[in-house]
Amino acid sequence: METFLFFVFAVFAVAGSLGMLISRSPVASALWMVQTMLAIACLYLTLNATFIGVVQVLVYAGAIMVLFLFVIMLLNLEETPRLSAFTWQRAVAFVGGVAVLALLLTAVAEQTDLFPNPTEVPVAVVDPAGEAIVVGPEGEAAVVDEGEVAVVPVDPTSVERIGVALLTRHAFTLEIVGALLLAATIGAVLLAKKRFA
């Protein structure tokens, strides 16, 4: 079942990206891109990354792509003619792209055996009496003096875990990114402003 879902969404993603690549109209490209985004969001869901999947739809498909469409419409762009001219640069670019793919796949193929069994999940320790014992965000086991150790699967992708991590370990980065977004906002506004002569 999982595999089937994966392939379906994968096909949608690749098709969308190819469509984006080949389309002559920028609007069409953007819309194909939206399809790709949604497919990827679904893929996130199959990976149990619920939070990320939702954020993908909200932010990427919902905000960034909309922004792209706004700009395309603002600039009132026409369709660009299909270019079939052969230049050395294009040939090299094509070869380069293929090389990138080949290398990446090679890397993937060679390194996979070092990956742990993805079905294994970290465990938490639970008091046999049923009371929860404080566990670390990654599910590190705390030493328990008495009682048995029960294995309970901990959902690594739960929103709670993400939230805790964001606000503890990555708090500083969070603040920086916030500042970055502020700067980007101001910058974008300034750059795109109409100059009043």
Next chain:
Amino acid sequence: MDLTWYLSLSAVLFTIGVLGVLLRRNVIVVFLSIELMLNAVNLTLVAFSQAFGDVDGQILVFFVMSVAAAEAAVGLAIVIAMFRNKLTINVDELRLFRG
């Protein structure tokens, strides 16, 4: 789930993004291709996060998305500004730093 599949898919998407950056002449489509590349990377990160059970992967995805948003906004603002001056979004003609 097989990690390898996800990684391969990510590689393919990344490659398509690279080709888009290198081959398309419409600067908007170039930006879209960049976003595609970022998405491919995000996919890789989430796959690994699931594989290792480490939530930091998804944290990183979170940040990547934020930065991608910021970058898209600023980039498009630049495109608008250039379009005002040159009335073109053809990458070949936007070449001020010519040698």
Next chain:
Amino acid sequence: MELLVQLILLPPIVIAGLNGVMGLFWPAWRKQEWLLGGLALAAVAVPFAVTCLLFFGFEAAEVVRYFTWLQAGDLRVDFAYRIDELSLLMTMIVTGVGSLIHLYSIGYMHGDDGYWRFFAYLNLFIFAMLNLVLAESLPVLFLGWEGVGLCSYLLIGFWYTDLKNSAAANKAFIVNRVGDFAFLLAMFIIFKTVVDAQGGVFGLDFATLLAPETLALFAGPTGFWVTVLLLIGATGKSAQIPLFVWLPDAMAGPTPVSALIHAATMVTSGLYLLARLSPLVLNSGALWIIATVGALTAIMAATVAITQNDIKKVLAYSTVSQLGYMFLAAGVGAFFVAIFHVMTHAFFKACLFLGSGSVIHSMHHVEHELEHKGLIPPHHGPGSHDTPLDSEATQNTLRHSPLPYDGPFDAQDMRTMGGLRKFMPITAITFGLSTLAIAGLPPLAGFFSKDEILFRVFEFGQSAHIGYMALWVVGLITAVLTAIYMTRAYLLTFEGSPRWPDSMDTHPHESPWTMTVPLVVLAGLAVVGGFLGLPPVFEDIGLPGSWIHGWLVGHGDHLGPVADSLDPLWASVSPYYEGEHHVSHAVEWALLGLGAVVALVGIGAAVYYFRFGKRGPEADRKARKVFGLFYTPASHVWGWDQFYNATFVKGTVEGARKVFAPFDKNVVDGGVMGLAGLVRRAASGLRGVQTGVVQTYALAIVVGVVAVVALVLFV
């Protein structure tokens, strides 16, 4: 002792630096003639005083070592100086005569724009010369050798704005170079010989070199060739055949320079070198070459001197001739006699040159007066105003020139002198006394030194090889010629009636005290200087013998620094010693008498021929007709200059033009320009990378990433 030697060596270079730097950067300094000149004079007078101190308190030879100069492998040269009889005597001559000439220059160079430069160069020269004579090793000597050559160049071309002077300076330097090259080769051979045989560290110092063990290494062909090379070096510096051609041209420099450098000091360096290395030279088997060169040079130069009209040229050739005498003396192993003649020659020749300078100085004033009166065309001259030679006034006056020769008025030409004794009595008397001295009239200095030379040649001819008698005859003939040409010079200049235009109204006058005092002192020395080297036979009549012999060669048990071929003290070193007294005392007295007669004959002949100055240039013309076969080539220096010009000079210039110039233009320039062109073309090609299209750059990035990742994955 270290301090005293420093007090001798350092003042000249310090004051030279001071005058040079201050004069260069501070224009106000250049005007302070008395300060400048006074400092320069002190810089030579103080060393003279110190030298006198060392001289009168001399006990034994000492070597003072300061610091290491060169050190590489087996070679180690220190700045070390030797205080012994020979070096002290030479230093006294250099600083003593040098001081007088510095004083003279204060008057002579008055008003010249380059006054400060002159004294800076002069002091630099003294420094180099002192290094030369006080050096304990050949490299330090060579340092001084080159230094005096440099200063000679700087001072000959002192008035460098006139191309003739620069050419003369170049000639001096280049000709000297040939000699220096030979000197260097000699040093190399010496070094190699000693180090190969003895090992260890060697710095060509005299203490080691003149030790008996080391001298033995030079007994055979090595010593012969070393001596020959050193002789070539000496002929360059001391103006002998074949490298004498620069000295007459050197008269282009100011007269004090001619007096100091080209009469009294620098030109004696060659003799000093031979005297210092006398034990080596004595055993080299090359003595006959030295004697022959000296004798031939002496007679050749004397014949030329008779034909010259420029008073300084007469003195220049006279110097070459007298230097020939000194080489002749060295060539019979009588090195101390050569040094004795160096000393007396310094006295009278410096006096003669300074006297001629005094005359020239006055004749320049006459020239200016005549120009003012419009009687002669104005012309370029050192330190005078420039007037174009092709202006109409000039051309006009030239056509009706009252001068007996072509061209502008020449203050140095004796044909427009005459009768100067009335106007410049001090100059005339001192010049006259020095003339008698150089002619060899007893009891003046020249008589004793020249006679001693001739006597030693005679003795050597009797004991060693009969061939030397021919050289003795040559020496006698030269003595006659010397007396003739010097007397002629005196008569043409000072006696008779004046021959310059408007001589009734335009008068020269005597020079200032700064110039006449040195003249008087030097003339006095020329009179009494000979008593330092009285002939040994004088002891028979109760007079002291030769002090200088005892001083330099040794007396009693003590061995001096200068070897002697026929002295019992040096019997173990000299291969020519065969017991004492080859020539009887009677013959010695006869030879003394012969010397006096020769001098009188020469002087008398000239006095008669020129009617005590009443007959001037007409007498010369008559002589040219009578002696035409000799006179004409002699007046052209027997073709030496023409020969060198046609061969070496022309050869070098043509070679440069045909070979080196194209090489420089095509290969060197071509290479450099080609390289630049290459860079330009490469840059222009590479510039194409900067397209300005972002995608190209992105492609480049991708290619780079692919390469790196592939490297990481597969390597």
